[in-house]
Amino acid sequence: MGTLLALASAVSYGLSDFAGGLLSRRAPFAIIALLGQLGGLGVALLATAVLPAPATTAADLGWGALSGVGTGLGMLFLFRGLGRGAMSVVVPLSAVGGVALPVLVGVAFLGERPSALAWLGVVLALPALWLVSGGDVRGSGIPDGLLAGGGIALQYLALAQAGPGAGAWPVVTGRVAAVLTILPLVLSTRPRPSHLLPAAVTGGLAALALVCYLAATRHQLVVVAVVLSSLYPAIPVLLGITVLRERLGRGQVAGLGAASAAVALLALG
Structure with a gap:
């Protein structure tokens, strides 16, 4: 179950990044990021009705808020990079940091011991x-992709620390924190009406991905859930x-093949 949830998270994230990348080429990236987080807040609130939350604590909500700061920063850099560079390059680079940092922290500080x-x-x-x-790492949009990876890593690590009894509420506080992180950058900018719904949908997909990831950590090691969820670049690359x-x-074709093999190994592990 944990493997399927993590892979569902990857698919949702991949579709979100593809759609958000297209929008960022036609509108200010910060506006797209903000509207996306507002849409994600709506999806997260709906998820609270589905996922039980018998023991939500202030610490759980705090971890969710910290995760949202990472989300806000990650989406700002990601969408700026997508507006400047190739989608098939920027998105995978953001995933390098998003995978590497949580894996190192999970093993070094959380005492996790994955199988061989x-x-x-x-x-x-x-x-x-x-x-x-x-x-x-020198091309257009690539530094933004690498910086986005740091935000994504913070998002994954913080959200995984929320207790299993908190349901989707950490995702809700995370969306609120993400909105507050992005908001100061867009106070003087007005979005076009035609961008409202598409941007909200991209954020809704991203929030769904986080809900799936959060559920996956309840059934799977954080290390494994992070890596499976972070294989989402295959979606925007193929699209x-x-x-x-x-x-x-x-080399990129070989990388896609290696990513597929990694999914199989993690599922077996």
């Missing part, structure tokens, strides 16, 4: 994501190739 197969999947996933990026006609090199 899971470790092999972790080790394989990191270079896979790098290969998908093309190995070039970038088929829809946007972006071209991949041989």
